[in-house]
Amino acid sequence: MRGKSPILQPEPDKMTLSELAEHFGVSETAINNYLKGQLGLEPMNATETLEYYKHRMEEEGYITDEEKMGTWDIYYALRDHFQSVESGGSEGTSVIKGQGYGRYTVSELAEKEGIDVDKAVENLQNSCWGHCRHR
Numbered sequence: 001m002r003g004k005s006p007i008l009q010p011e012p013d014k015m016t017l018s019e020l021a022e023h024f025g026v027s028e029t030a031i032n033n034y035l036k037g038q039l040g041l042e043p044m045n046a047t048e049t050l051e052y053y054k055h056r057m058e059e060e061g062y063i064t065d066e067e068k069m070g071t072w073d074i075y076y077a078l079r080d081h082f083q084s085v086e087s088g089g090s091e092g093t094s095v096i097k098g099q100g101y102g103r104y105t106v107s108e109l110a111e112k113e114g115i116d117v118d119k120a121v122e123n124l125q126n127s128c129w130g131h132c133r134h135r
Helices: 017-024 028-037 050-059 071-084 106-113 117-125
Strands: none
Touching (some): 017 028, 050 071, 106 117
16 A cells, blocks of 8 residues: 555554555564554554554553544654655665656546546545644
8 A cells, every 4th residue: 555645545543453564565563563662552453443453552541641642643653654764674664655646636546546536535635644633
């Protein structure tokens, strides 16, 4: 999934550990190492969604009401970490390569990817990519 346009992205809070790992182009171990080492959270189970994981961390006391950490905050922390890491051949590194999606209109990209334009617009409206605060 890494490198796809927001038009084609799933909702991050519905993503599982394996989907997040695929999305960022890293291993599940790299995701869990970051969650534990940098965010102070327990590892994510393979079958739980990010939304369920966030609720579990609240119930277990790793995320407090004062912290106000939501699923999008966890997703953005992962995204920012794995997109900013320089490739050095070690576990959990990633280099984000552009796909040139900025050159396309929504309708051109939808046609290129074989999805309905209305669905593409809906997906784009539901995607923040760090540029909105409603989530």
